[in-house]
Amino acid sequence: MTPTLRTDRLLLDQYVPADQEDFVTLFQDRRVSQWMGDGPATEAEDRALFGRIFTKVYAQDLFDVWAVRRNGLYIGHAEIKPTDVTQGYEIIYALTPDVWGAGLGRELAEAIVAYGFDTLGLTEVHATVVESNGASLTVLSRIGFEHVRDIAEGDGSTTRVLTQSRAMQPTRQE
Template sequence: MTPILRTEHLEFLPYRPQDEDHFVDLLRNEEVCRWMGQERAPEQDIRALFRAIRTDVYPTNLFDVWGLWLDGAYVGHAELKKTGNVDGHELITALVPEYWGRGLGTEVARGLLRYAAEELGLKEVYGMVGAENTASLAACRRLGFRHVRDVVDDDGAVTRMLVISTTEPPVD
């Protein structure tokens, strides 16, 4: 079962039924979709995805997925799961735009990296960041992520595949 995690400011909580609207609002937000490199999906599809997390992902321990909370307010989403891009695990984060630029993305990544190392025993973790997402790429560089390769989608959009060791001391 996905555990509860805590960092200095954030609580990572497995999603509860009452969190569905927060999840839908986040993943229907045009800015969030743009920086995640995905099309804005219909609301019914995102609601089905939320229900699948609760009925399929959690009961089978398929991967870890959390809602992110700051002082009782929903601020985003995080996942740590096997990736199809390489033989490894990928961390995924998305924050509510009102919380961008506050260092929370970095705090989320550090929390996920600590969990990956200490609880899952992973030696490295991957991230996928859109080439135009300069703020997230800068945060990844500060954390110590290294560029592996670029992935070019059919539409020409470029995503940077990054990797970070979980066995080296974190970069501040």
């Protein structure tokens, strides 16, 4: 079950059915969706994606997915999940454009990464970012992600694979 996470300004908690309109609005905003997955989708596809959060992701406990809230209002989406691209766990996050530039992307990314290291026990956390998404590349660089390789996409674009590592902590001997 996806746990609730808190930062100084954010609450990350499980989606509830009442979040559907906010989720669809976020994913239908091309300023946001151009950077997500395969890019903009239809409204029907985004509604189906929202439904799968409940019928697959939460129902089968596949990975952690959060609604991101600030002062009780929905402002974004976050995930940490296994991915074949890196053979590890990848963070995914998106915020509504009206909160861009306030440092919330950094705060959100740091919270997801800390959860990956501290709760999931990961030694590496990855992110894949389209090369032209300078804002996300800057945020991730500032919190310790390093560029490890590029993936040439079929449409001519390049996806950057970034990794943050944490050395394994030695186990205590009793």
